[in-house]
Each structure stands twice: as structure tokens, then as C-alpha cells.
Amino acid sequence: MIELAFLILFPAIVAFLLLAFKNGQVRNVVVKIAAGLIGLATIILLITYFSSGLVLFSVHLETAAEIMFVISLLIAGFILYLGIKQRKYLAVILVTIQTLMFIGIEGWLAKDVQQVSNLFIDQFSLIMAAIVGIIGTLICVYALAYMETYHAHHPEIPDRQNVFFFMVFVFLAAMFGLIFSNNLLWVYFFWEITTLASFILIGYSKTAESTNNAFLALEMNLLGGIAFAGAIIYLLIADPTGSFLGIEQLLSSGQALALVPAVLISFAGITKAALMPFSSWLVGAMVAPTPVSALLHSSTMVKAGVYIIVRFAPVLSGTTEGLIIGLVGGFTFLLGSAIAISQSNAKKVLAYSTIANLGLIVACAGVGTYKLVWAAILLIIFHAIAKSLLFLCVGTVEHQIGSRNIEDMSGLIVRMPKVAVMMLVGIAGMFLAPFGMLISKWVAIEAFIEAQFGLIFVAILAFGGSITVFFWSKWMGKIISVDPHVTREADTLKSEKRIVLYILAGLTVLICLIFPLISSSLIEPFVLSVYGQTARLSQDNIIIMAMMLFLLMIMPFSMLLPRNGARKVPPYMGGRPASSDMKFLGSMGVTRDVTLSNYYLNDLFGESRLLMAGTALGFGLILLAMIVLVGMIL
């Protein structure tokens, strides 16, 4: 209990400290110590509740509810003010509706609520806490060094680092609150805080573009928030004493009651996880400094969305609504992966791949059989680690070479060998055989076959999975191509960045070795407690994969073996005399440069075309779900 309270409150306190002190030196120390403490607390939490299963905590905190109410109103007022100032009337309307709903809930409906267990923890919360507490804090430490360089590179952007780190730590606190809350009112409160924090972080640079994108993110998330509030209202009308407000109680109350709120909350989750009709906010959020992208898109914000959907997977399982939500996820996976092929901006590739993978997680959760929930949780873990590593690598490379275009990363293995190798590990972690994401996709294929209408999803995975091979491989190809134009650059990496990158790269590999342990000690008991049965990978396959991983790790050492005389020659240029710096003799004695550029297949996988299809499909499916839902309520 004390660990939970610490993890929620401590980051919040640190956040205010950071807001108060503008001194960079102090901030440096505070962030590092706080990150260390949060990481430590997370590990203690893991050890303490490792085998305890579901624990509910009856926290009677009347005052907490009142404080939350006041904070919510303050937030609403703040957004209202900004919305009017920036003339974003859609945001104003949405926040007004939401505030009215919220006042309605707190003022009238929730009067008789006698919620006893506001907090809870189980294996799933524990996994999420580990992701937030370890990866989230690593990103914070990385951000220290990053923001310094960021402001050195962009002198036109006002230095508001105190606000930045304030928001980052508020974010962490909100994430911990969100995953430990059993009371949906509390979840909703923390949900809204993540919305606000992402809004401010995306708009950090205060340029027109970032402000617009921040409002886009805000509007979409507010839309989800309204659905969330709707779910709470529905539950309070069903029972004014609020006995269904606890997630645990709601889940055990059966599908008849829980389905409507589950679908509404899943809709909120879809907006937060940036699935297809709402994917544009996540892509737009790439204007923010890279640590924000890493934080929002790998370990926190979007993971909150999928977390809540996976929570309600048992309710969605086997229903038409669940199938439709799964389809939204499935098509997002397919189209998101396809769009990533046509992108040359590394952060956009990562963004679309994030959208795609979140889609896959939601597809698993929407269909919601026990095997799929198992696969979904694995996906959450692997994705968080590999994606944060990739974001941070791209951020590092961007500061070094001044570009986030994949074409400019040609020969990175020569220029920045260490970062390049870590980037390769991250990319391999996203799609190659013995690594994490592929394990999950594989399990998902096996699980979907047995699910209802699973064949659609199997087909989506078969096509979508192979599409991901294309864009990741060509990125890898760019990095490892030994471009003679480039030479090794001076290693100016700050030690904070370096350590964080090392840890994340190590985790990406390590997690593939120890995931059977995580599975058997955390995921399987969770799935078992929810569904009464659980999935696991067969022992043989785990051994084979460990062997493949081992093989992959020792193969590079073959480079060290003595070899007799491999003579180096320039590449073949159709017989034209070529020099080793990639120049060749053209006609009339002109020397020409060779430039190589990847395929982007814009005709087939163009962004605008596929995005339009995805938006239409997504809206159509959500509309269908709403119609079914309304039909059920009536």
C-alpha cells in the first residue's frame, strides 16, 4: 500500500519541486535522484507484490475526492482559457461538455457512492508499473541531456524546462495513479491529467505547428474523455451507490451490465491509443522534443489506452462490439504498417509503427480470448522497451547529424557505431525472429485461429506482419550500408544518454531471454485469474528461440576470425571506373557521385490515400459499434 501511495504521490511532489526551481544544476540532481527513487520503489513494489495476486486497498479518502474535483475544475478552466485564447472552439465545446458531465457526476450522481477499495494491484498493474517506473524514468534521465542540447540547437524556443520536467513527472504520477486505481472515478481523473500533460508537452515549443498539433491531440482525447464520463454516468445510474464503479467489481458483474461501459471506455482507449480514425494526433505529436515522443508513444500515454482496453477484454470477449473494436485495431495495424513504408522521416516511421502495434494490441484485446490477452500483454512489454530505445536513438542521431530523415542515416554504422548498433537492436526487436515483437505476433496468429471470426485477423497479421519486414529492413539497410562518403564522427554523447541507451538496448535483448519467466510468474497468473485458463509457449520453442538469440549474438564474433586476404575493391558501376569514395567516371570526362535512395512505393502505400481509407474504415466501424450499443441500451 505504502509503495503505491509513494509511486503516485512522490512524482507529483517532485514535479512541483522541479517547477519551482529553474536552476539547471538543481534540476539535474533532483531528476536523477527522483528517477532513481522511483525506479527503486518500482523494483520494491515488484518484489513485494510479485506473488500476491490481486490485492484491493480500501482507502477512505473523502478529501482525496474533493481535491480531485477541484483539480479537475482547475484543469478544465485552464483548457477553456487556452482554447478561447487560441480560438480553438472545438476544444472549448468539448471541454465544456466534459466539465458539465463531470460536475453532474460529482454533484448529483456520485453523492451516495460508497466506494471502499479505491486502489488495487494485480499482476497486470505490476507489469504496467514496471514499464512506467523503469522505462519512464530512464526517459526522464535521458531528457535531461537531450533538452540541454535541444535548446542549444533551437535558440528561438523559450527555455521552459521547468515546465517540461514538471509535466513529465506529473505524467508519471498520473500513469501510476491510472494503473493502480480501482475506482473508475479515480481512473478518469488520472486519465484527464495524462490528456492535459500530453497537451502541454506536445505544444512545448509554442510554434504554430506544435500548438495546432497539441490542440488536435487535446480534442481527440477529450472526445474519448466524454465517452469515459458517459460510461461512469451509465454505471452510476445503474447503481447510485457506486458498487459497480470498481473495475474489479464491474468485471465480475457479468457482461450484461459491464458491456456498455466497457465499450464506451474502450472508445476512450481507442482515442488515447491513437487508433485509425484518431491516429493523426500521434503523428502530429512528433513535433515535440524526442523524449516526449518516447514517453508518450512507448511507455505511457498510448499504453494507458491499451491498458484500459486489455482490462476490459474479458467483457468484450465474444461480443459483436468486441469484434468491432478488434477490427478497428486490426485495420489500424494493417494500414499503419503500410503507411510506414512510404515514410522517410524516422520519427514518422516510428509513429506509424506505434499506431500499428497499438492496433494489434487492441485487436487482441477486442477479440479477447485468454490466449490473446496473454499475447496482448507480451506485446505491451516488448513494444514499450524496443520503441523507447528506437525513439531515443533517433533523438540522439538527430542531434548529431542534424536530420531525422532515414536517407541521411546512410552509413551510420561507420559514423556512430555504438548508437547504430543499438538502433539495430531496437529495430530487430521490432520485427525479427527471436526477438520480442515477433514472439507476440506469432502467439497472436496461433491464438486468433481459434477465436471467433479469427480468420480475418490471421489474414491481417499475415499481410501486416510481412509489410513491417519491408520498412524495418530498408531502414536497417540504410544504417549498415558502408557509405564511403562518411567518416566516424566524434563521440560527443553525454553520459546520461549513453547509459540510458545501453540499459534499454540491454533490456531489449534480456527481455527475450527472460520473458518465459515474466510470462510464468506474472502474465499467466493474471490470465489464469481472469479467465480460469492460460496460455504459454511450448518449452521446445522457447529453447529453440534462446538458441537462435545466442547464435545471433555470437555470429558477429566471426568477424574477428583471421581471414586470409579479402581484397577490398570499389563497388561495380557497370564497368565505369569507380573510386572507393563512390564516384564514377561519367561520359565526357565528368566525375559523378552515386546516391542511393530507398524505395518508398508511394503509389501503393501513399500516406494520404491509406489514411483516408483508414479513417473511413475506423469511423464506419465505430459508428457500427455505437449503433449496436444504442440498440442494446434501448
Place this chain on the structure above:
Amino acid sequence: MTYLKRSPWIIHYDASSCNGCDIEVLACLTPMYDVERFGIVNTGNPKHADIFVVTGSINEQNREVVKNIYEQMPDPKVVVAVGICAASGGVFRECYNVSGGIDKIIPVDVYVPGCAARPESIIDGIVKSLSILEEKRTKMNSPAAKKDTQSGGIQ
């Protein structure tokens, strides 16, 4: 036992030839002559080739190209100059832009005469070159000569 003689892969380059010899080289691949009987494959890539078959003579435009292709072939390798132009410049010898036969640029191992050279004689020349290829391999593998062959033979 060596595999080199059983699997000679060629690269064919047309250095300012009148195309007469080139047609004859290609004729070797047709069912009529079918050089694949001897394992000969026309690779079109110097990095895979063992035998460099050149037709026509050296001029200012192709001097560098011939040299480049030769350099990009892995050892052991041989050069077969097909046709009288490749041997000495032929009727174009006195042209203002022609410097002469292929051996002006790279060491030639077998000369196939003729204008144009007949497919039979081209095949015969290539088969002759195989024993030279084998000789070069033995030389390449003997430790004493290793340094010489590594340098590729061009200065």
C-alpha cells in the same frame, strides 16, 4: 582435382568492336554450340567471372573501362582477346583514336584470331585459357608467388 577448369564463368566486353565478333561470342551460347556443356556461363558481372572475353580494340573511351573490369575480377583470372582487333587493333589500328590491341592495357593470355572469329575458335580459345587459369591458381596458392598475383598484375 580442380573445379576451376570445370566451371569457367566469363564476362564479355565489347571494346569498340564492329559487333561481328560479339555476335559470334553470343552464337557460342546458342543451342548450336551450347558452351554451357563445359560449364561456361556468361555472367555479365566481373566480380563473378573467371575469364574476361574482350572483342574490339582499345580506344580512349574504353581504356579505363577495360582496366576497371579487369581489376574487379577476383583472382585467378585470364583474358581472352577475341578477333583481330582485340589482338592488334586490326584494320582500325591506324585510326587516330585507337591505341591498339587489348594487351596495351591488360595482360592477355589467349589471342583468338579471325575477322570475325568463328564460334569454334572462340570456344577453342576459352578452353585453352582454362589450363592457363589452372596454372595461375597453382601459382596463386604457392606462398612465394602470393604477393605477385594479389596485386592483380596492373601497375
Place this chain on the structure above:
Amino acid sequence: MMSPVYGLIYILLAPIAGGLVAGIDRKITARMQGRVGPPLLQPFYDVGKLFEKENLVVTRSQDLYALCYLVFMLVAGALFFAGGDLLLVIFAFTLSHIFLVLGAYASSSPYSFIGAERELIQIIAYEPMIILSAVGMYMVTASFFVSDIVVSSIPIVLYLPGVFIGFLMVLTIKLRKSPFDLSTSHHAHQEIVKGVTTEFTGPNLGKIEIAHWYEYVFLLGFIFLFFAFSLPIALLAIVVAYFLEILIDNTFSRVKWQFTLKSAWIIAGMLGLINLAVLYYLSGGLQA
């Protein structure tokens, strides 16, 4: 039950079988063109020669990628013949090809660079169909393990005719047969020289060639699975299927990558998926 012995046998004997298949292929191709053709053992002579040649590289890392290609091809094939999980086999198979692609990228050569891009397009063209084939076998035999599928007495091909035709289609891509020999070609005339293998010489090219032999045996083994209920029929099917591939190779000219990708996906989508859907609903869901 997985049996490592068969995996070991594969590792030892597959190069011999694969090389013979390649030799027969060249011989039949020659006869179809009215030529005598090379000796049956020509592929072995070729590879033997490649190992006698000097190793030219643009960058030393090419050695690593060529070796990884061979090693992971071996892993994938050995896993298949040892009776492992079909999906894992397919993923290991993809992994090995990624190494070939990376090797091509590493050299920064224009020809191998385009070859690498095309090879990737080929991978995304054939992979969905191969995964759907594995899924189809699971739907019929209720197991992903090759060891279970191979002992099943169900005539799988009768349940999966569409999938089988789709598989034959992508097999043409996989064996790099014309009209789909986009990324590299055994034939002489290629607009991008030798595509992915352009910058590999001597021993490295030899390793790639041996990996191709392993690949042949693995793919023919995959055909075997469709006919696993009867050994003679299966062998006949393999022979007929491979002959068909050679015939296609010699009758069609190369197509563009757009056609390759679209046709492979449409065939996989139409034949494969419809076949699976029919099977799915006939069996009333799945006998999980």
C-alpha cells in the same frame, strides 16, 4: 515429437540433394531450349570453384552477412525437418533472407542496392501466402508442428487446393524463377547485373549458393507436407511441381515488381483466404 536426428540429416544431406536438384534443373532447362546442357554435377563444380577463388569485398561486413544467411537458412531448414513449429520455421526463414538483404545493402553498390529493395518486395509478396499455408495446415491437422502434420493421414491437399495453388505461385517467386526473378538471377541477362549477389565474390558467393540448395530442399519439403498422407504421391507431386516451375521459368519473361507484388497478394488473398474461409465455416469454427 521433435527429432533432432532428422534435422542433423538435413544439415548433412540437403546440400547434396539441393545441388542435384539445381543440376537437374539446369539440365532440363537446357533440354527445353534444345541444348545439351551442363553435366549433372555442374552446380557442385561451380561452388567448388567459387571456394577456390579470391575473396573480393567492398566492405568486410559482407562476409558476416553471407555467413549469417547460410547459418540461419540451416537453422530454419533443420528446424523444419526436425519437426518444429511451422510458424517459427517461417520466421527463421525470413530472418535468413534479411541477412542476404543486409549483405546487399552493406556494399553500397547501386546494383545490389536495387537488388536488395526488390528482394524485400519479394519477401513481402510471398510471406503472407506461406503463413496462410501454415495456418491452413493447422486448420486441417490442428497442429503447427511439422512432426504432427507429417504423420497425419488426412490428405491435406484435398482440403487446401486453393492454398496449394497459391503456394506454388509464391514458390516461383521464392525459387527466383522467371517471371519473378527480380532481385537476382541465375540467367545471364539481368538489368541490374546480378542484383543482391552482385558484390559477393568467391567464397561468399559459394556460401550463398549452398544456402540456396538448403532452401530448395526446405521448399520441396514444404510441398511434401501437402501430400504427407502418401509417400509415393508426395514424391510424384514434388517432381511434378518442380517440373512445372522449370516450365514456367522457360516460358515467361520477367515482370515488374508491381505485378509481382499485386499478383502474389491477390492470389494469396483470393485463393488462399477463400479456401481457408470455406474450410473454416464448413468445419464450423475450429476443433480447438
